[in-house]
């Protein structure tokens with residue numbers, strides 16, 4: 001595969017496309033690139049007159065789009081991508097820059113300017129390589145632009161308005177889409193057709209080639225913004241890795257032939273005799289007008305279909321402590337790791353290659369090494385390690401989830417099927433052995449460490465003097481609270497089996513204000529007194545009847561003005577995603593609702609599925625469930641808690657604060 005050395009370099013990297021443009025997503029998907037889409041929030045409002053040339057404006061906007069996403073992912077979501085790609089397409093005519101029209105009149109103004117003339121389409125692209133060093137984001141930015149000349153025919157007013165009324169111009173630079181109806185307006189195209197559609201794929205591949213295979217010194221040519229590598233073809237780029245590259249050729253992919261030009265046979269048309277690409281091919285139809293080409297399976301469905309394989313590869317690599325070995329001794333070859341952990345060489349090599357393809361490991365001639373995020377989150381000794389939760393997922397949740405079908409049919413937990421014993425009280429199951437206890441506590445500890453800051457700061461809690469974290473387990477949230485609110489005294493109340501094991505989870509060497517631990521069962525025993533009660537990831541474990549028992553106990557202890565803080569994943573009313581209307585009805589501030597709406601746009605699908613899969617997770621193992629904002633509100637109000645406020649944090653847990661009146 002001629003291209004694999006270039007795009008194959010991105011296979012093991014976490015690549016993010018900082019663009020909402022469906023065209024860009026399609027172009028990159030068609031060549032087999034795997035990436036995540038995180039649309040940029042950067043507003044395209046740079047002062048155009050401050051740029052000497054139109055392409056400089058496009059390049060700078062592309063840079064800002066990509067930078068915004070890289071920073072947001074690093075800071076807000078604690079997920080540093082390896083590569084962020086941003087792009088911006090503009091149309092330039094008579095020294096003017098045209099972006100997307102704001103309304104039909106604007107589209108008319110733009111199309112009238114382009115009518116009968118040649119104009120330039122510029123796409124600026126920024127490729128940012130990110131590294132997280134000591135929690136700081138380091139970035140290397142590469143940018144370039146591509147220009148394509150397009151000429152419109154002389155078009156009548158009537159045709160222009162007909163085109164505008166089709167709705168096609170509205171989300172496209174210059175007010176037209178060359179790949180669809182707009183193609184009929186175009187007399188000729190000189191240059192890269194895909195550049196007009198929003199992404200200059202050919203130049204992008206050349207840029208990657210230049211980055212990953214720097215030309216030898218005597219060949220280097222310096223040009224501002226336009227540093228096409230000295231290699232004209234991609235054929236001479238193959239290296240040892242290319243043979244084993246995971247880059248896959250997709251059926252409808254736009255291929256490059258040995259001269260670096262597009263060849264026919266893909267989604268896009270072949271070239272005409274003058275080397276000008278003219279439009280998209282239409283799938284062949286048989287006599288009945290039925291498309292002969294089978295529909296392409298969306299990559300999302302394939303990803304979900306095989307998702308369990310990726311999960312299990314991650315869980316097993318963690319269980320075998322492969323990431324720990326690589327952190328301390330890497331890079332290591334497969335045979336060395338197999339010897340260290342006592343596994344087969346052939347099996348280990350396959351697992352390591354799968355982890356590399358999933359972006360967890362880096363594979364170099366020296367061997368396999370951890371990526372930065374694996375060092376932070378997957379090794380067992382990291383401060384924010386998820387290792388505890390991963391082992392819990394492998395040993396406990398996985399067997400339960402294999403019985404999901406029975407859980408759905410029966411509507412109940414599946415411990416008896418997964419572990420061959422009758423389900424007792426949820427926590428008795430977990431705490432029946434010392435190993436089980438520590439495994440469960442480590443799982444809860446890792447989630448608490450990751451969410452504690454967002455839970456503790458979702459509301460200003462400085463007016464409270466004492467807090468009691470019911471079911472607070474290892475005290476991870478309690479310690480965050482005393483750090484943020486030095487005047488707050490926090491008591492963690494949990495089962496005696498838990499309190500007996502907390503010493504394993506106390507931070508060593510760090511001086512933090514003390515947290516008090518009290519043992520007891522919050523359903524049966526007397527609760528410590530406090531101004532603020534906290535229930536973090538507790539209510540979702542239980543059915544409404546048990547929640548009423550607990551809330552009535554807490555309510556009876558609360559004085560007017562005392563409060564209850566609940567941290568859970570909050571579903572919206574349709575159980576799809578958090579919605580602005582719901583939050584406003586729950587006294588959410590306007591600012592927060594706007595923030596939320598933006599967050600929803602960005603992470604909507606991921607948050608939605610995470611929360612709803614968590615609800616399935618509760619079904620297979622507990623009697624509880626995840627609840628919507630109004631379900632929590634109703635439960636709380638029944639026990640005299642009012643002024644219910646919800647903050648959607650964007651982290652795994654959302655936060656609800658209510659006051660006893």
Ligand SMILES: Cc1cn([C@H]2C[C@H](O)[C@@H](COP(=O)(O)OP(=O)(O)OP(=O)(O)O)O2)c(=O)[nH]c1=O
Pocket residue numbers: 018019020021022023024039040044065087088089090091100121171172173174176177178179182196197198
């Ligand atoms: C000229 C032309 C533009 N376009 C599109 C490409 C871009 O998606 C869009 C220009 O707007 P952009 O601001 O470059 O991109 P976008 O708003 O779609 O996405 P994002 O900002 O999130 O990256 O116009 C076509 O689809 N066909 C065309 O013929």
